[in-house]
Amino acid sequence: MRKFFTDVPQELWRSYHWQIQNRIKTKEELKRYIRLTPEEERGIDQTTGLYPMAITPYYLSLMDPEDPQDPIRLQAIPRAVEVDERVQSMGEPDPFREEGHIPGLTHRYPDRVLFTLTTFCAVYCRHCMRKRIFQEGERARTREEIDRFLEYVRRHEEIRDVLISGGEPLSVSNEKLEYVLSNLRKIPHVEIIRIGTRLPVLAPQRFFDEELLHILEKYSPIWINTHFNHPKEITQESAEAVERLLRHRVPVNNQTVLLKGINDDPQVMLELMRGLLRIKVRPVYLFHCDPVKGALHFRTSLEKGLEIMEYLRGRISGMGIPTYAVDLPGGKGKVPISPNYILSVSGDTYTFKSPLDGIVEYTIRDAELY
Incomplete structure (x- = not known):
C-alpha cells in the first residue's frame, strides 16, 4: 500500500x-x-x-x-x-443555505446543529459539497468563534445532537478538539456528538494516535460519520483506523456519494457495501450528488441511483443497504428515495414486485378486522 x-x-x-x-x-x-x-x-x-x-x-x-x-x-x-x-453556470456555491449569522453554524433541523470547525482538508475532494470553502484558505475556527457556537447551543435547549464537521474537524490539535468536546459535554441537553471526517479514507494514520482515541472515548457517546466512495479506499490502514475507533467505543457510520464514473455501477456499489461491513463500518446514506458549483459533472440521474438500490436489495443483508437520499436545495432537508415494490392495490390485496424476481400477491389487513 x-x-x-x-x-x-x-x-x-x-x-x-x-x-x-x-x-x-x-x-x-x-x-x-x-x-x-x-x-x-x-x-x-x-x-x-x-x-x-x-x-x-x-x-x-x-x-x-x-x-x-x-x-x-x-x-x-x-x-x-x-x-x-x-459547469460553472449551473449549481450554487452554497445550495443548502448553510451559511448563517454565526460563522460555521447551521441550525436547519430543530434538534440538530452543524458546526464547521475548520476549512482545512487533508485532500480537497473534487466533488466536495462545501467546495466554496476551498477559497477561504486553510484555517481553524478561533477560540472566540468556538465560544460563540457553544453559547448558541447552551441557549437552544431543543438541540440534542451536534455534528462537528469542516473541512476536516479532526485536523485541529487534540487540545482544541478536547476544548470543544468537553464544553459540549457540560451542556445538559446535548445527548449525541457526531464528527464528520474523511480521515479514515484520506489519512487513517490520524487514528493511530492514542491520545486522540482517548479523547474521543472520554466524551462518549461520539459517533464518527465517514465517507468511503469506492472499494479501493478500503485498505489495511483504513481497517486498522476503524478497529482502533471501535475498541475505544466510537462507532463508525458511512455516507457515500453517488458519483458518475466513480461508483455509479451496481456491482461496484455492492462491493463497496460488502467491504464496509467487513471492516465493521455501517453504511447509512447513499447521497445523490449535490448541485454544487464546480462539481455538477459528477451527477447521475435519480434513475441510476434507484437502479443501484434495486440491485443491492436481495444481494446483501439489510444492514448493508444505505438509505438513498436527496438533500433538497434551499436548506429544505434530506428526503429518502427508494424503488417502489408495490405494483398495485385492490382492497386489502397488494401486488408486490419481489427483489428476488417475480410478482407476489399478499393480503394485508388491519388487526382490528380480525
Whole structure:
C-alpha cells in the first residue's frame, strides 16, 4: 500500500503529521508519480486559486498511475471540466443555505446543529459539497468563534445532537478538539456528538494516535460519520483506523456519494457495501450528488441511483443497504428515495414486485378486522 513511497520509513508513513506535511500540492510534484493527461494538467492549472489541490501520500498511493479513469484520481486530481463555462453556470456555491449569522453554524433541523470547525482538508475532494470553502484558505475556527457556537447551543435547549464537521474537524490539535468536546459535554441537553471526517479514507494514520482515541472515548457517546466512495479506499490502514475507533467505543457510520464514473455501477456499489461491513463500518446514506458549483459533472440521474438500490436489495443483508437520499436545495432537508415494490392495490390485496424476481400477491389487513 506504499506504492511510490517505499523509501519512506515505516514510522513516518504511519505518522499523520508526516502525511499532512508531505501533501502533494503542485503539478510538478504530482508528475513525479502520475503520468498526467492533458485534461488533468489543464485542470490543475485552471483551478489554481479557485479549487486548490492537495493529496496525502497515502491517498496518492491508492491511484493507478496509468489509468486516467481511476476512481481515486477522479476524486483527487482537478480536471478542466470543473471550471468549464457550462459547469460553472449551473449549481450554487452554497445550495443548502448553510451559511448563517454565526460563522460555521447551521441550525436547519430543530434538534440538530452543524458546526464547521475548520476549512482545512487533508485532500480537497473534487466533488466536495462545501467546495466554496476551498477559497477561504486553510484555517481553524478561533477560540472566540468556538465560544460563540457553544453559547448558541447552551441557549437552544431543543438541540440534542451536534455534528462537528469542516473541512476536516479532526485536523485541529487534540487540545482544541478536547476544548470543544468537553464544553459540549457540560451542556445538559446535548445527548449525541457526531464528527464528520474523511480521515479514515484520506489519512487513517490520524487514528493511530492514542491520545486522540482517548479523547474521543472520554466524551462518549461520539459517533464518527465517514465517507468511503469506492472499494479501493478500503485498505489495511483504513481497517486498522476503524478497529482502533471501535475498541475505544466510537462507532463508525458511512455516507457515500453517488458519483458518475466513480461508483455509479451496481456491482461496484455492492462491493463497496460488502467491504464496509467487513471492516465493521455501517453504511447509512447513499447521497445523490449535490448541485454544487464546480462539481455538477459528477451527477447521475435519480434513475441510476434507484437502479443501484434495486440491485443491492436481495444481494446483501439489510444492514448493508444505505438509505438513498436527496438533500433538497434551499436548506429544505434530506428526503429518502427508494424503488417502489408495490405494483398495485385492490382492497386489502397488494401486488408486490419481489427483489428476488417475480410478482407476489399478499393480503394485508388491519388487526382490528380480525
